[in-house]
Amino acid sequence: MWWPPWLAAWLAWAAGAGAGRPAPLCGSGGLCRAPPGPNASHPAPSHCPRQRGAAELCAWPLSSESLLDTFPVDVTQENYVRNVRNCIFSIVYPTPFKSRVRLVAVSKEVLENILDLDISVKGTSDFLQFVSGGKVILGSVPLAHRYGGHQFGSWAGQLGDGRAHLIGVYTNRHGERWELQLKGSGKTPYSRNGDGRAVLRSSVREFLCSEAMHYLGIPTSRAASLVVSDDDVWRDQFYNGNIKKERGAVVLRLAKSWFRIGSLEILAYSGELDLQRRLLDFIIQEHFPSIAMNDSNRYLEFFSTVVSETANLIALWMSVGFAHGVCNTDNFSLLSLTIDYGPFGFMESYDPNFVPNTSDDERRYKIGNQANVGLFNLNKLLQALKPLLDPRQKQLASQILEGYGERYYIRFTELFKTKLGLPGENEDDNYLIAFLLKLMEDTKADFTMTFRQLSEITEDQLKELHIPEEFWALQDLGKHKLFSEWVTMYLLRLNRNKGDSDTKRRTRMTTVNPRYILRNWMAESAVQKANLNDFSEVQLLQQILQHPFQRQQAAEKAGYSLRPPAWAKDLKVSCSS
Numbered sequence: 385m386w387w388p389p390w391l392a393a394w395l396a397w398a399a400g401a402g403a404g405r406p407a408p409l410c411g412s413g414g415l416c417r418a419p420p421g422p423n424a425s426h427p428a429p430s431h432c433p434r435q436r437g438a439a440e441l442c443a444w445p446l447s448s449e450s451l452l453d454t455f456p457v458d459v460t461q462e463n464y465v466r467n468v469r470n471c472i473f474s475i476v477y478p479t480p481f482k483s484r485v486r487l488v489a490v491s492k493e494v495l496e497n498i499l500d501l502d503i504s505v506k507g508t509s510d511f512l513q514f515v516s517g518g519k520v521i522l523g524s525v526p527l528a529h530r531y532g533g534h535q536f537g538s539w540a541g542q543l544g545d546g547r548a549h550l551i552g553v554y555t556n557r558h559g560e561r562w563e564l565q566l567k568g569s570g571k572t573p574y575s576r577n578g579d580g581r582a583v584l585r586s587s588v589r590e591f592l593c594s595e596a597m598h599y600l601g602i603p604t605s606r607a608a609s610l611v612v613s614d615d616d617v618w619r620d621q622f623y624n625g626n627i628k629k630e631r632g633a634v635v636l637r638l639a640k641s642w643f644r645i646g647s648l649e650i651l652a653y654s655g656e657l658d659l660q661r662r663l664l665d666f667i668i669q670e671h672f673p674s675i676a677m678n679d680s681n682r683y684l685e686f687f688s689t690v691v692s693e694t695a696n697l698i699a700l701w702m703s704v705g706f707a708h709g710v711c712n713t714d715n716f717s718l719l720s721l722t723i724d725y726g727p728f729g730f731m732e733s734y735d736p737n738f739v740p741n742t743s744d745d746e747r748r749y750k751i752g753n754q755a756n757v758g759l760f761n762l763n764k765l766l767q768a769l770k771p772l773l774d775p776r777q778k779q780l781a782s783q784i785l786e787g788y789g790e791r792y793y794i795r796f797t798e799l800f801k802t803k804l805g806l807p808g809e810n811e812d813d814n815y816l817i818a819f820l821l822k823l824m825e826d827t828k829a830d831f832t833m834t835f836r837q838l839s840e841i842t843e844d845q846l847k848e849l850h851i852p853e854e855f856w857a858l859q860d861l862g863k864h865k866l867f868s869e870w871v872t873m874y875l876l877r878l879n880r881n882k883g884d885s886d887t888k889r890r891t892r893m894t895t896v897n898p899r900y901i902l903r904n905w906m907a908e909s910a911v912q913k914a915n916l917n918d919f920s921e922v923q924l925l926q927q928i929l930q931h932p933f934q935r936q937q938a939a940e941k942a943g944y945s946l947r948p949p950a951w952a953k954d955l956k957v958s959c960s961s
């Protein structure tokens with residue numbers, strides 16, 4: 385009998401499971417299993433105690449079927465680094481840690497509202513095994529995705545999930561389809577020279593920032609959990625020859641889809657056009673419900689949506705001063721989500737040249753260049769789509785791309801007008817925004833707190849140019865000789881809004897201008913404690929950043945709305961993760 389390759393692999397493994405493989409876990413049903421992994425020598429827990437929540441996790445319907453039914457998988461199923469062709473995924477199991485694993489943090493909201501799990505599950509050993517790659521739920525066949533990408537402007541060829549495993553798809557009670565991925569869970573055919581691992585510091589940063597971005601209202605992948613092991617992982621953090629021992633960590637992260645621009649690029653580059661069509665059709669069917677599958681212009685419509693949503697995403701990043709750090713095409717989601725958090729940073733004092741990643745020597749991904757690299761990446765997407773478009777569609781697609789700049793500009797202006805509490809239209813609004821940004825640039829005023837404090841200060845205080853000490857960012861801004869001129873213009877504009885009041889303005893503005901963002905020093909302080917197995921600050925930050933617009937006592941006590949401490953000035957973040 386012929387079996388599809390993934391099923392054959394699964395059957396082969398399942399048959400072997402009884403002979404020398406880890407025994408079925410989770411009671412007699414054997415619903416969770418330890419993965420065979422590349423080295424079956426990894427010790428697997430021999431029992432699965434029935435704890436509160438454990439049964440729930442074992443019967444949990446996570447499945448890779450929809451992906452495996454749609455796409456061919458890599459014909460080779462051994463786990464070694466190679467060039468892979470004619471497939472979208474390789475079947476590959478996570479490599480369990482050899483040492484003890486500890487839970488650093490979980491997102492209650494993700495567990496309960498996205499994954500339909502009771503929060504009590506986090507206390508079970510099954511959960512710890514599951515989220516660290518020690519066990520795979522029956523029905524899920526772990527996959528590594530084959531993709532390519534343009535890195536720092538040049539085609540880099542095959543990249544792929546070198547340290548991530550897509551462990552299944554979950555459709556929740558709201559009917560939402562979520563793809564679950566472990567990051568840092570071991571080598572795959574795409575690991576190139578890497579060790580397949582992620583260290584604690586970068587995992588804390590990804591866990592905290594992806595959740596924080598969600599609560600800021602920015603499309604992003606989510607994070608369900610973060611675990612740390614005692615397995616040694618060696619990293620040269622600043623690429624200066626100073627190699628240090630760190631610990632391996634795993635984030636369980638979720639997105640509606642993990643496909644990237646690079647997912648299509650690799651297929652176009654290798655001329656696998658049938659497969660590219662199949663991938664595109666799958667993405668459109670699953671994630672672009674407004675596009676009809678029988679529409680001969682569907683790829684064009686898809687492109688148009690990605691152009692528009694990418695412009696939207698980057699404008700949103702700019703509105704909170706977020707610099708992604710590595711805007712390569714392999715890190716740009718086809719669903720226009722923020723994904724693959726690495727050396728990102730929130731800009732502190734306003735500076736369009738802000739580069740969060742110290743490895744980015746050419747400053748390619750400086751914050752002020754993100755809109756341009758968005759265009760570069762969309763152009764690469766267009767190049768990848770061209771073989772599937774007819775001449776007329778190609779021409780239309782180029783025109784769509786030409787509209788990107790305007791779309792970005794419109795969205796940027798909308799967002800900054802909202803940040804300034806300006807309803808309605810006025811031809812001078814762009815000038816008012818640009819004028820303020822220039823004052824901020826000249827005075828190095830804090831980006832986040834300038835907007836937040838403008839949301840908190842009263843019109844009367846502004847009118848009198850009386851800036852209380854607590855508004856430290858505005859005090860910095862106030863040192864500019866043109867500050868009073870800007871204030872006059874701003875107040876005039878505010879007073880045009882009939883029916884508005886100062887209270888209404890401030891309420892409006894405080895719901896869009898965060899008081900708390902994940903500043904580098906906060907993440908660093910949480911990482912330093914986490915390195916000592918004190919996870920309290922990771923958890924505190926996680927809690928606080930769930931309500932970035934609300935003043936919170938614990939956050940104030942921790943100094944999260946104050947001027948960054950002096951020691952934070954020298955903080956650096958590199959690509960090393």
Ligand code: AMP
Nearest residue numbers: 543544545546547575578579580581724
């Ligand atoms: P990133 O910069 O994290 O987006 O990664 C770029 C590429 O390098 C992707 O293909 C990753 O899977 C791969 N990669 C990064 N770190 C590692 C690692 N430690 N081991 C294996 N592959 C890695």
Ligand code: MG
Nearest residue numbers: 714715723724
């Ligand atoms: Mg990446």
